[in-house]
Amino acid sequence: MKRKARFIVHVDMDAFFAAIEQRDNPSYQNKPVIVGADPKAGKGRGVVSTCSYEARKFGIHSAMPISIAYRKCPQAIFLPPDFEKYSKASEKVYEILYEFSPVIEPVGIDEAFLDITSSYHLFGTPRKTCLKLKERIKAETGLTASVGLAPTKMAAKIASDLKKPDGFIEISPEGLLEFLWPLDVGKLWGVGKKTELALRAMGINTIGDIARKDVKKLIYVFGKSGEHLWELANGIDEREVQIEPEEAKSISNEHTFERDTDDERKIKSTLMILCEKVSRRLREEDLKGRTITLKIRLEGFETHTRAKTIQQPTNFVDFIFKVIKKLYEDFNRKGKKVRLLGVKVSNFSIQEVQNTLFKEKEDVRLEKLHNAVEKINEKFGEGTVHRARSAKSKSKNKS
Ligand code: TTP
Ligand code: MG
Numbered sequence: 001m002k003r004k005a006r007f008i009v010h011v012d013m014d015a016f017f018a019a020i021e022q023r024d025n026p027s028y029q030n031k032p033v034i035v036g037a038d039p040k041a042g043k044g045r046g047v048v049s050t051c052s053y054e055a056r057k058f059g060i061h062s063a064m065p066i067s068i069a070y071r072k073c074p075q076a077i078f079l080p081p082d083f084e085k086y087s088k089a090s091e092k093v094y095e096i097l098y099e100f101s102p103v104i105e106p107v108g109i110d111e112a113f114l115d116i117t118s119s120y121h122l123f124g125t126p127r128k129t130c131l132k133l134k135e136r137i138k139a140e141t142g143l144t145a146s147v148g149l150a151p152t153k154m155a156a157k158i159a160s161d162l163k164k165p166d167g168f169i170e171i172s173p174e175g176l177l178e179f180l181w182p183l184d185v186g187k188l189w190g191v192g193k194k195t196e197l198a199l200r201a202m203g204i205n206t207i208g209d210i211a212r213k214d215v216k217k218l219i220y221v222f223g224k225s226g227e228h229l230w231e232l233a234n235g236i237d238e239r240e241v242q243i244e245p246e247e248a249k250s251i252s253n254e255h256t257f258e259r260d261t262d263d264e265r266k267i268k269s270t271l272m273i274l275c276e277k278v279s280r281r282l283r284e285e286d287l288k289g290r291t292i293t294l295k296i297r298l299e300g301f302e303t304h305t306r307a308k309t310i311q312q313p314t315n316f317v318d319f320i321f322k323v324i325k326k327l328y329e330d331f332n333r334k335g336k337k338v339r340l341l342g343v344k345v346s347n348f349s350i351q352e353v354q355n356t357l358f359k360e361k362e363d364v365r366l367e368k369l370h371n372a373v374e375k376i377n378e379k380f381g382e383g384t385v386h387r388a389r390s391a392k393s394k395s396k397n398k399s
Contacts, residue, residue: 017086
């Protein structure tokens with residue numbers, strides 16, 4: 001049975017960090033702007049996070065050593081990243097996206113898939129939906145996005161990239177193969193460097209070359225993934241836009257350090273404060289969760305999450321912290337400094353169920369303690385009462 005046409009959108013903001021800096025400082029506009037490590041007149045270490053399209057003309061790109069970027073364009077405006085600012089802009093973009101469809105898969109700070117199959121009617125056609133979405137992003141954030149509209153995720157992703165910046169490409173279901181086949185084989189999802197070399201050795205250079213190949217031959221060489229590549233090349237890509245589990249309810253809190261840190265006491269006390277905040281919100285909303293997640297972003301924007309699911313749902317700070325501390329201690333940050341920490345509790349059970357019959361004595365005691373802390377904080381402001389660790393670190397920070 002032929003499946004109903006889907007309308008998948010991929011949105012990717014243009015030169016995101018650099019575009020935000022240009023927006024906020026008119027003197028940077030139309031100039032090469034490079035966000036990343038300090039170049040120190042070409043002697044700096046670290047890499048380029050991103051750069052404006054003006055800087056790309058000099059051959060500069062993300063992840064390039066900053067010293068090389070400096071050599072290529074010493075007159076560029078070099079800026080350190082301001083993640084707080086970028087996160088805010090990202091949140092605003094996501095807020096807008098959610099007005100166009102609830103089916104959203106966040107891919108990164110500036111990138112997401114949307115399935116608009118059930119919502120485009122609200123805006124007319126799928127095409128009008130995308131144009132409206134671009135217009136809203138521009139009007140409300142002052143930034144441009146590139147958008148791809150296609151019947152599959154892979155095609156939408158490729159399409160959003162082809163006319164950057166401020167691009168829009170629409171691929172109709174009938175035009176899908178015509179769009180895919182001339183493209184370089186490296187653009188196909190799942191083709192890494194090794195596969196690419198092997199394909200080229202077989203005389204396969206475009207997606208069309210794969211599509212026209214006998215699938216049995218591909219399976220012979222690449223196994224199961226050979227079949228998958230053949231399917232993708234023939235426009236068969238059933239992957240759905242995956243709503244992030246985070247969007248299913250969770251309660252979380254994050255903290256970005258003013259400077260990246262490797263101070264263990266500071267890290268642990270921050271984790272404690274985050275656990276307290278999450279615990280409080282859980283209790284306010286009468287929720288207990290079983291999955292506790294630590295988010296840790298290291299210098300260079302490298303982000304990791306570690307999660308543990310416990311047997312008994314909880315909202316007690318002591319339990320949450322115990323799990324978070326263990327997750328942190330088991331995490332190897334390989335000597336890198338920490339930029340951001342986050343604590344999340346999800347996988348909820350309904351509190352009422354817990355509150356009935358089997359409330360243990362220990363629970364009652366802890367709950368009383370929490371309520372008392374809550375009252376004091378209400379009276380004197382948040383942060384008045386903390387557990388020993390965070391209190392100690394607070395006073396230390398002040399001095
Ligand atoms: P990208 O979307 O890959 O890049 P971009 O938005 O700067 O440019 P494009 O127009 O090509 O989409 O990444 C989004 C942001 O993530 C980018 O602005 C900076 C950050 N980033 C890094 O810090 N390091 C990296 O290596 C990459 C690729 C991105
Ligand atoms: Mg981008």
